[in-house]
Amino acid sequence: MNLIRKIKHSIVLLLTFSLFFAYVPAALGASAQQVEEVRGLLEQYHLKSPDDSELADKEIDEMVDSLDDPYTQYFDDQEWKAYSSELEQTFVGIGIVMMEEKGKIYVEDVIADSPASSVGIVAGDLLVAADGKSFVGKTMADIQKELRGEEGTVVALTVSRSGKELKFKITRKQVHVPVVSTKMLDQGIGYLALTSFTSEAGKEVKRELEKLEKNGLASLVLDLRNNGGGYVSAAQEVAGLFVKEGVLAHMRDRNGHDEPLSISGTSRPYEVVVLVNGNTASASELLSGALRDYGVGQLVGTKTYGKGVVQSLIPLKSGGVLKVTIQEYYTPKGKKVDQVGLTPDLTMSGAAEQLIGAFRLAGGTKLAVSWNKGILTLNGVRMSQPDAARKEGNLWYVNLKLGTEIAGAKLTYDAKSRTYTLTKGSQKETIKATDSRVKIKDGRTSIDVRLLAKWFKGVTFSASGETLKLGSR
Known part of the structure; x- marks a missing residue:
């Protein structure tokens, strides 16, 4: 009998990258009945097929640890409540998305109508401290732990903005993170970012995709970067928006039985380019691999995480999950994903550079880029990229890799002569690393924007105050 049907529980593909809290499951105070029930379920269903001698006389946490499987977990009722909220992207917190840059944690985005947005926290703010406790040397998980708390409680958050420290008192409340966002980039090219496969993700993607199509969608950039997965059923629904009939993936159990996961939907008359990175995991890899195998879309970015195993959620009669x-x-096509990942068709690093690469692969040419206080906006899509540009006196410098991508050129470096070469068609421009128009700081190389505009026809720039604008056509 089909294992999925036999156990009759939700199948989820998960690799949780919590935005608001760090989660460490435990099995403190588990009853003898729960211990025995968990032992029986692990023996019956786990991919490794453990026997009773391997699990004997072990408490729940010890049994789970003995499997050497980071994805098998036991949740008591309180932990399950928190975890299920995470699956649906609903949290009690302040409402920010964080990113790490050179060991510092910044606000990458602020959720609309969240406590953080109401007090004036903005993307690009550097997180400094909470309730007087410095974030220096703290990981993102550490900071998440400091920012979480009970609904209605207050956290005093200190941020740095343009070198000035600002303090805010923020009252925590329940926040729902939108999992789908869209933009029309230009020239009929649409952008759709999906951050998690919640139970409603398929319906939300369908609704937003239809809106883009009504606005003249000719090709699509599907952004799955930093999407850690979620429900397989949601991935099936999204795949069905692009594949008329086929298999989302081949599921193999511990006996080697192959259970194809079917897709039934419709095809689209336009090209799809899928953005991926090292945090694209689980259900995101499932979808990305299927879209590529069926020739629906190419992958752009960096190698994906490599989580290719499936979990089942089993409520315990004795309590917990x-x-x-x-x-x-x-x-x-039978490609292994677990601990391997998916290698993109076009490998690129840098958030903005990847989006530019995907945009051009989808047929786009015209770029409009602006940068202000660490926030970069590319054809209407905002992202935190503190190192994208810098101002020295009245002169502006742009990250060399980003500037090269904006110009539509290719960058190479000769370490022996310490020379950068930018190539576009038959045109070649070279510059020494020691040239005064090149700035190197913290291992990042920037170039005078005036030089880029001089070298490459179609590249434009303007500056006003703390804002730099770059264009390419």
Whole structure:
């Protein structure tokens, strides 16, 4: 009998990158009945097929640890409530998305109508301290822990903005993170970012995709970067928006039985380019691999995480929930994903550079880029990229890799002569690393924007105050 149907529980693909809290499951105070129930379920379903001798006389946390599987977990009722909220992207917190840049944690985005937005926190703010506790040397998980708390409680948050420290008192409340955002980039090219496969993700993607199509969508950039996965059923729904009939993935259980996960939907008459990175995991890899195997879209970015195993959520009669690994999945063409990941068709680093690469691969040419206080906006899509530009006196410098991408050129470096070469068609421009128009700081190289505009026809720039604008056509 099909294992999925036999256990009759939701199958989820998960790799949780919590935005608002750090989560460490435990099995403190588990009853003898719960211990025995978990042991029986692990023996019956886990991909590794452990026997009773391997799990004997172990408490729940010890049994789970003995499997050496980071995705099999036991949740008590309180932990499950928190975890299920995370699956649906609903949190009690302040409402910010964070990113790490050179060991510092910045606000990448502020959720609309959240406590953080109401007090004036903005993307690009450097997180300094909470309730007087410095964030120096703290990880993102550490900061998440400081910012979480009970609904209605207050946290005193200190941020740095343009070198000036600002303090805010923020009252925590429940926040729902939008999982789909869209933009029309230009020339009929649409952009759709999906951050998590919640239970409603398929419906939300369908609704937003239809809006783009009504606005003249000719090709699509689908952004799955930093999407850690979610429900397989949601991935099936999204895949069905692009594949008329086929297999999302081949699911193999511990006995080697292959259970194809079917897709039934419709095809689209336009090209799709999928953005991925090292935090694209689980259900995101499932979808990315299928879209590529069926020739629907190419992948752009960096190699994905490599989580290719499936978990089932099993409520315990004695209380709590067991999340247990039951299968490994392979792409429709049989490519292994677990601990391997997916290698993009076009490998690129840098958030803005990747988006430019995807935009051009989708047929786009015209770029409008602005940068202000660490926030970069590219054809209407905002992102935090503190190192994208810098101002020295009255002169502006742009990150060399980003500037090269904006110009549509290719960058190479000769370490022996310490020379950068920018190539576009038959045109070649070179500059020494020691040239005064090149600035190197913290291992990042920037170039005078005037030089880029001089070298490459179609590149424009303007500056006003703390804002730099670059264009390319």
